Amino acid sequence: MSATDDYDRMTKEEREKQDKEDKLREQEEQAMLPYKWSQELGEVDVTVPVPKGTRAKDLNVIIGKKKLRVGLKNQEPILDGDLCKEIKVEDSTWTIQDQEYVLVHLEKVNKEAWWENVLTHHPKIDTRKIEPMDSKLSDLDGETRGMVEKMMFDNQQKQMGKPTSDELKKQEAIKKFQAMHPELDFSNVKIS
Known part of the structure; x- marks a missing residue:
């Protein structure tokens, strides 16, 4: 039996409690990372703190199709590893902000998938629970x-227990057919 099956069998209250615990654990794991990150469907932004006064020439930043390294020259990298998904290297950039943050902008190859993490060896987030930023229709x-x-x-x-648009279309088609064929008996017809 999978965790999904267990979750499906939970009551609403148990699910809410589980979701809250998962979100708290996720936040704690993400807070332990040496960087902050956010994403939209097409891009990932990573903010890496560096010592105040750091200049671009002091940094060693490598952005590859499936690799990311950020660190100070001649020191252990702050982050280094394989990206969880491929990026478009030519559209990805980095810059230094206020001489204390390295901002890395990664353009996703697959713009329809949420990332579980930035680097494969770091804790994952539950992508099913991502709430995208509001956009206007x-x-x-x-x-x-x-x-x-x-x-x-x-x-x-569905939430109001009413028919969906497809079900409404079916009902309308049946009404038209009945109107066109009043000679037929529809009293025992079951519509599914």
Whole structure:
């Protein structure tokens, strides 16, 4: 039996408690890392603290397709390892801010996947629980906006115990068919 099966069998209260514990553990693990990171679907931003007064020429930064190293020259790297997913090296950059932070911007190759971690040997986050930053429906192209609005409508309908848009379409088609064929008996028809 998997952890997912156990989770599915939990009551709402047990799930909320488990989610809270998982989130707290995740926050503690992430706080222990020598950097902070955030992501959007297309990019990952990493902020690495360095000693005050650090200049770009003092740094050794390597950004590879699946590798990242940030550190001071002639010292052990602050972070060094394999990235959990591939990046577009030519679109990824780094800069120093206020002579005390190295800001690394990584462009994801797969812009439709959340990262569990930055480096494969670091603790993972639960990507199923990521809450993306708010975006406006007006920011989306017409087709995507239509899909999102349909999903939102269907979700609302389900929560209220009402039919989804697809179920409403089926019901409408059946009503039209019945109107076109009043001679047929529909009293024993089951609609699924």
